[in-house]
Amino acid sequence: MARLPVAPADLVRLTAGAVALPYGLAALVVARDRGELTTYAGQSDFVAALAVTAGLALLAAGVVTSFAHRAGRIGDLALLAGWAWFAPFLAGWKGGPPLVLSLAGLAAGVTFPLLLHLVVASPGGLRSKGVRVLVVAVYVEAALSALGRALFRDPFFDASCWDNCTANVFLVRSLPRVAHGIQDVDLWFAAAAAAALATVCVWRLARASPPVRRTMWPILTGGFALAAVTIAHSVALDRMPLEDPSDPTFLSIFVIGCAAVIALALGLLWAVVGARVQRRSVARIVAQLGDAPTPGSLESALAKAIGDPELRIAYWLPASHGYVDARGRPAEEPIAASGRAVTPLVRGGRRVALVAHATGIAELEREIGPAVRLALENERLQAEILAQLHDLRESRTRIVETGDTERRRLERDLHDGAQQRLLALSYDLRVAGAASEGEGDFETASLLGQATGDAQIALAELRELAHGIHPAILTEAGLGPALATLAEAAPLAVEIGETPGERYPAQVETAAYFVVAEAIDDAARRGASYAAVGALRHEQRLVVKLEDDGSARTSAMIHVADRVGALGGRLEIEPTTLRAEIPCA
């Protein structure tokens, strides 16, 4: 079976639009026939043209919108409203078939509910509960009213009848008072619903983000005008129960109503065109990003194209099951809040990112074309790499920190454990030696004396070892005193220049200390006799410098590079100088 080039639903829409043209024109002919006064269109050429333009504009907007926004039902609503718009023309058809007159009279009642629905559902459907309740209530009232009028209203006995005063083929029993009551309820219910519609329009215009306001103001303004006209119509009918199309008040109300509907239809078209323009500008700006955009430039380009400076993109990292920003820093999962919506972006069936943006940007997902999607995927990959880099750096910092903590623990364990035991041992040896001497056993006393000496040497070696593992003075007194001690014990002349008087985080002091310690060892290995050391704070960094008079360096100083790198610092190595910058704030 050959596949249709168009989906069946679209075929229906196209047909509805196409058939509506002759239908509207036919309605016009009927209304204008023999200068009928039972319709507004029959009043003058101008009013007729305006009324037909309004109906056709709705139909055209319906067709265009339903093809531009496949997801929503906005287009369908506009099509239906266009069809209903012409119903009063037919209801006033003098001498028309009774069935057509009866049906047209009932259909005319759904025009306002459809238009109300259309306004409040633009651009992306019924979002809030209150608006949903309003739409449902309006439809239910219209349906009940139509049913009541069909069953009980005999137009012949309707004192305020003006258009179709002859036929009701559905009449079961003529109840003029019930029918009149229904018309009164209709009148005031429509006024109340219109007041609600006006409130929604004003509220939305006031609350809209700039991009939304730009696309939505014609629809909302049209909606507000429609609501105002509906209220005016109800008030006028209350004053003058007989609706006379030739009366200036009713005629003015009708003309303004037509203008409101035209504005509404143009607004729908404007929104479609605006979205196209926006999509094109998104594509263009992304194309301008070039091959290697800096991280985050897509976000700002998109924000600019859409006109929403608050727009944020969070990239999904499947490996870590979390979101990051374009720089690879962990980001909160965007959550829809008041005025903010979240749109997931999918490429190749996989979630790529979440975009947090102002609510009401219709179908952002569709606005973002293939070019943007590719750029997005690229930026996501870049963000992933940056995130991994970030993780690696953190892990390196952790490794060095763990090592330092372990060194401190080891030093303390040696101090409190082995050193204390050796002290006790050397004390015992001394006591034993003294006792042997007292007993005249000089041979044993001499051996014990030797053992005491050995214990003392072991103590001294252990002390040096513990100091090398982690100098307690660094923790207790800071970098300056620790470097001074380092210089005193060094195998070459070490001049300590300026040192910071203030304290820094332990990992910074430890890193700076071991940079100097390793650099001095390295200088000694290269036969240096002198080294100058300086450590100074420069803005947010502790800068450690070391210069010596040894031969050219061959070692890459990997441990020093690791230590400095683990804290996000920088190391510059020259043949006989070394400069390390360690972030310290």
Added chain:
Amino acid sequence: MRVVVADDVMLTREGIVRLLEDAGVDVVAQAADAESLLREVRLKRPDTAIVDIRMPPTHSDEGLVAAQRIRTDHPEVGVLVLSQYVEPSYAMRLLEEYPERIGYLLKQRVFDGAVLIDALRRIDDGETVVDPTIVARVLGRRRRADPLAELTAREREVLGLVAEGLSNRAIAGRLFVTERTVEAHVKQVFLKLALDLNPESHRRVLAVLAYLRDERSS
């Protein structure tokens, strides 16, 4: 002589107490932390407090802080700080504020009873005691243009003993020379090192240590 002993390690504390008692020193109280040490000093008013530098709760420099408190609150009580660290800066921190009746010894040295008793006696006499290992460390430091090279071997020896806190008379006794000879040596050393100081002053220990540690002399 009445002494309070503070060390959180019982083994060490009791060893020291035994040594002191054997030498006829009256140990009036023992303490395991800085707080009880300060309380005992306040109550017992000893001649000297022997204080371990590393004590609870943080095991860092509680002993040093306590020593400074004792010297501030009870100037008549001498303090001998014991440490396992060869840290000239700790010794100097003590000497900077209270150059008299204060001492800094490596812990391992005090188990030689004679050294401990000698140190206590010197502190009691108002002298200063600095551990020879620390003095050796600052004296032995490598220097680019070594001003110490101008000193004779005997002058270096005298300089070291001055840095250890010995008085001229004690130095004379140690070197088997007359006090006048020592005075002459000290004068000569201070002249050569351009130390602008009255060599009789109690502050000469600190001045010498500061000079030896100063990187400008290196």
